[in-house]
Amino acid sequence: MSDPFDLSDADEPDFAIAPAPRAGGIAARALAGAAGAPRYLEGLNAEQREAVEAMDGPVLVLAGAGTGKTRVLTTRIAHIIATGRARPHQILAVTFTNKASREMKERIGALIGPGAEGMPWLGTFHSIGAKILRRHAELVGLQSTFTILDTDDQIRLLKQVLQAEDVDDKRWPARALAHQIDNWKNRGLDPTRVPPGEAGAFANGKGGKLYEMYQARLKTLNAVDFGDLLLESLRLMREHPDVLTQFQERLRYILVDEYQDTNTVQYLWLRLLAQGRRNVCCVGDDDQSIYGWRGAEVDNILRFDKDFPGAKVIRLERNYRSTGHILAAAAHLISHNGGRLGKTLFTDGEDGEMPTVTGIWDSEEEARTIGEDIEQLQRKGANLDEVAILVRASFQMREFEERFITLGVPYRVIGGPRFYERAEIRDALAYLRCIAQPADDLAFERIFNTPKRGLGDATLQCLHNYARSARIPLMQAARVIVETEELKPKARGSLRALVTDFARWSSLVENTRHSELAETILEESGYTDMWRNDRSADAAGRLENLKELVRSMEEFPDLGGFLEHISLVMDVDSREGGAHVSIMTLHAAKGLEFETVYLPGWEEGLFPHQRSLDENGRAGLEEERRLAYVGVTRAKRRAKIYFATNRRIHGMWQTTIPSRFLDELPADHVEVVEAATGVSYGGYAQSRFANQDSYTSTYSTPGWQRAQQRRSEQGASGGWSKGPQAAQSTQAWSGRKAPAVIEGELVAKSSAASAFEPGARVFHIKFGNGTVASVDGNKLTVEFDKAGRKMVLDSFVQAHGA
DNA sequence: CCGCCATCCCTTTTT
DNA sequence: GGGATGGCGG
Numbered sequence: 001m002s003d004p005f006d007l008s009d010a011d012e013p014d015f016a017i018a019p020a021p022r023a024g025g026i027a028a029r030a031l032a033g034a035a036g037a038p039r040y041l042e043g044l045n046a047e048q049r050e051a052v053e054a055m056d057g058p059v060l061v062l063a064g065a066g067t068g069k070t071r072v073l074t075t076r077i078a079h080i081i082a083t084g085r086a087r088p089h090q091i092l093a094v095t096f097t098n099k100a101s102r103e104m105k106e107r108i109g110a111l112i113g114p115g116a117e118g119m120p121w122l123g124t125f126h127s128i129g130a131k132i133l134r135r136h137a138e139l140v141g142l143q144s145t146f147t148i149l150d151t152d153d154q155i156r157l158l159k160q161v162l163q164a165e166d167v168d169d170k171r172w173p174a175r176a177l178a179h180q181i182d183n184w185k186n187r188g189l190d191p192t193r194v195p196p197g198e199a200g201a202f203a204n205g206k207g208g209k210l211y212e213m214y215q216a217r218l219k220t221l222n223a224v225d226f227g228d229l230l231l232e233s234l235r236l237m238r239e240h241p242d243v244l245t246q247f248q249e250r251l252r253y254i255l256v257d258e259y260q261d262t263n264t265v266q267y268l269w270l271r272l273l274a275q276g277r278r279n280v281c282c283v284g285d286d287d288q289s290i291y292g293w294r295g296a297e298v299d300n301i302l303r304f305d306k307d308f309p310g311a312k313v314i315r316l317e318r319n320y321r322s323t324g325h326i327l328a329a330a331a332h333l334i335s336h337n338g339g340r341l342g343k344t345l346f347t348d349g350e351d352g353e354m355p356t357v358t359g360i361w362d363s364e365e366e367a368r369t370i371g372e373d374i375e376q377l378q379r380k381g382a383n384l385d386e387v388a389i390l391v392r393a394s395f396q397m398r399e400f401e402e403r404f405i406t407l408g409v410p411y412r413v414i415g416g417p418r419f420y421e422r423a424e425i426r427d428a429l430a431y432l433r434c435i436a437q438p439a440d441d442l443a444f445e446r447i448f449n450t451p452k453r454g455l456g457d458a459t460l461q462c463l464h465n466y467a468r469s470a471r472i473p474l475m476q477a478a479r480v481i482v483e484t485e486e487l488k489p490k491a492r493g494s495l496r497a498l499v500t501d502f503a504r505w506s507s508l509v510e511n512t513r514h515s516e517l518a519e520t521i522l523e524e525s526g527y528t529d530m531w532r533n534d535r536s537a538d539a540a541g542r543l544e545n546l547k548e549l550v551r552s553m554e555e556f557p558d559l560g561g562f563l564e565h566i567s568l569v570m571d572v573d574s575r576e577g578g579a580h581v582s583i584m585t586l587h588a589a590k591g592l593e594f595e596t597v598y599l600p601g602w603e604e605g606l607f608p609h610q611r612s613l614d615e616n617g618r619a620g621l622e623e624e625r626r627l628a629y630v631g632v633t634r635a636k637r638r639a640k641i642y643f644a645t646n647r648r649i650h651g652m653w654q655t656t657i658p659s660r661f662l663d664e665l666p667a668d669h670v671e672v673v674e675a676a677t678g679v680s681y682g683g684y685a686q687s688r689f690a691n692q693d694s695y696t697s698t699y700s701t702p703g704w705q706r707a708q709q710r711r712s713e714q715g716a717s718g719g720w721s722k723g724p725q726a727a728q729s730t731q732a733w734s735g736r737k738a739p740a741v742i743e744g745e746l747v748a749k750s751s752a753a754s755a756f757e758p759g760a761r762v763f764h765i766k767f768g769n770g771t772v773a774s775v776d777g778n779k780l781t782v783e784f785d786k787a788g789r790k791m792v793l794d795s796f797v798q799a800h801g802a
Numbered sequence: 803c804c805g806c807c808a809t810c811c812c813t814t815t816t817t
Numbered sequence: 818g819g820g821a822t823g824g825c826g827g
Contacts, residue, residue: 129817148817226816230817294815606813609813627814648818650812651818805827807825808822810823811819811821812820
């Protein structure tokens with residue numbers, strides 16, 4: 001593990017790698033292949049090999065799903081090292097996630113031996129940004145011990161800023177400002193560069209000022225947020241050409257994973273570094289760009305050869321993951337997107353099973369059907385680790401979890417709450433932060449009355465006032481104030497105790513192992529006792545987590561290294577405990593693969609998600625389609641798609657229509673399956689794909705609306721949608737905004753009171769007959785004869801006998 | 803200072 | 818429907 005506080009000059013050779021020059025172990029071993037071709041090149045196909053061996057100048061590798069992207073990246077690094085073009089510490093390799101960089105590190109290790117340990121510049125954008133920043137912190141007004149704030153701290157800080165500016169944080173929530181600032185940072189805009197129009201958009205023209213104040217506060221706290229790791233390191237390199245040159249010279253080769261996901265700062269940052277030697281190799285797939293909503297610019301990859309003239313573009317299209325039918329289905333689906341760089345995956349493998357599409361009655365039946373299907377796989381001896389359910393939105397997960405619990409199918413939800421986001425972990429870390437970085441007011445505030453020590457708002461206010469006027473951190477202010485008459489005796493006493501505790505703990509730093517110190521602090525502060533005395537059910541688990549935290553500290557050389565790891569790298573990847581079905585979002589599934597993939601919820605409004613369409617129109621639709629593509633291409637052997645006719649959304653049952661993406665699948669590579677569980681409801685199976693070829697991919701601007709309309713026209717003549725009751729998903733999902741689409745015609749939705757009155761007899765497609773109990777606008781509470789009391793939208797019931 | 807109730811929102815999410 | 822949050826009352 002590299003030490004973030006190691007500020008030694010990196011020009012010194014860093015040698016985890018064997019001291020014997022490269023002629024030694026690595027190169028010799030690597031070059032030991034038969035005909036002089038290094039062994040690590042064996043087994044690469046022609047394109048992969050070209051991508052590995054194209055050494056000089058910019059290279060763009062367009063690597064489709066499952067075409068060996070990581071292999072190319074890692075082999076390329078091995079090749080650079082083996083041919084002596086650069087040493088491990090002269091290669092910059094950036095990824096987006098820790099998982100990706102860990103995997104890359106491991107695989108390089110497997111290729112070239114332990115030399116990969118000596119790759120200090122392999123990591124996420126953020127961790128490398130942090131590293132650059134720590135080395136030259138003073139040039140941007142920080143100390144090298146700066147704290148990295150997470151989203152939570154960021155929001156608390158923004159709340160203070162909003163308060164200071166007297167902004168109504170009801171009307172202008174801190175969260176929204178945090179988003180806005182992130183958005184600016186993603187686009188490489190520091191406060192001076194924000195376009196005036198945008199700066200004025202928040203809080204009646206205060207947006208820009210608030211941003212500026214926030215940045216100033218960060219500096220006094222000696223802290224940065226995630227966005228700053230890139231934006232500030234970019235500024236650093238821009239404003240200090242000597243530093244930039246140093247990095248450009250040192251980092252001889254640059255490799256970038258998932259280039260389609262880079263946002264503007266990342267792009268600018270890379271371009272700056274790459275301008276030196278222009279030995280930059282970006283790997284990505286425009287068809288898998290699914291992070292537009294958090295600032296990723298597909299344009300970066302589409303524009304690569306303009307940014308780097310003379311770039312070599314290599315396409316990897318041979319897929320090693322999926323069977324023929326799956327690839328054909330995915331390819332046809334994605335072909336409906338415009339503006340692609342264009343790749344068509346192929347395989348020499350077998351056609352395999354066709355992906356299936358199954359329509360079922362509602363989301364409960366969806367969970368039941370999939371659950372049974374999995375049990376059947378299990379009986380046939382399938383490995384549950386090779387089974388995944390990929391959903392569009394996390395609320396879909398619950399139904400599966402519940403089902404799996406009753407069935408006793410072991411499952412794991414990927415992307416749940418993280419270890420370090422738990423309150424007890426954050427509290428413990430706050431104590432440590434107070435020691436490591438005395439200017440960290442946010443940490444101080446967090447623990448100042450945790451556990452309860454009778455210090456309230458009044459005391460904090462007083463501390464703040466003093467700290468602000470004296471321009472000192474809260475901790476220091478506290479030290480001064482306890483010597484005065486400012487506070488009531490009781491508060492003064494508690495605060496004094498806290499201050500002296502901290503003084504004692506700080507004096508221990510030098511001579512105590514940091515894990516031991518942490519234990520002492522948690523004990524002596526009363527923090528662990530607080531949980532011991534807690535009667536609630538999860539208290540024991542929290543104590544367990546604290547122990548785990550202390551244990552994990554032992555892996556780090558010092559407190560600083562540990563805190564860096566926690567804020568940038570730490571995730572809980574508990575793989576133990578036998579085989580599990582994975583449940584995760586489509587986003588989380590990128591980069592993974594499974595034998596069998598279940599894709600539930602392919603309905604208009606959910607997938608493609610209405611909000612995506614509303615907010616980003618055609619671009620939004622295309623990103624959704626890429627998400628569908630990512631989903632299908634996760635499957636090695638079996639892809640099973642489902643759509644439900646009814647789904648509960650915000651607690652109310654809504655009728656939905658099948659996703660347009662279903663119509664975009666190729667009829668001769670997809671099998672339509674009738675749901676096992678009875679309920680016959682219409683002839684979609686026979687008329688399916690009837691309109692397959694009537695699809696034209698030319699949407700005019702409010703594209704999705706037109707498409708929506710066309711869909712309903714299609715519906716009338718077959719296609720996926722069925723009876724007239726099926727058409728209201730647009731309304732269901734977008735709430736008030738969009739007009740309701742009723743089979744073939746647009747009907748203005750009246751927000752006026754419902755036509756129904758209490759006591760009226762009504763019929764609902766899912767619940768049957770019932771009596772209206774009460775009316776609230778267009779929401780009805782109905783006492784159904786069979787199904788009991790439910791809340792439904794009035795447009796989903798018919799007057800009885802009508 | 804704590805705990806209860808009204809209110810609001812509800813896609814995706816890494817670092 | 819449900820969870821998070823914030824205000825208010827004890």
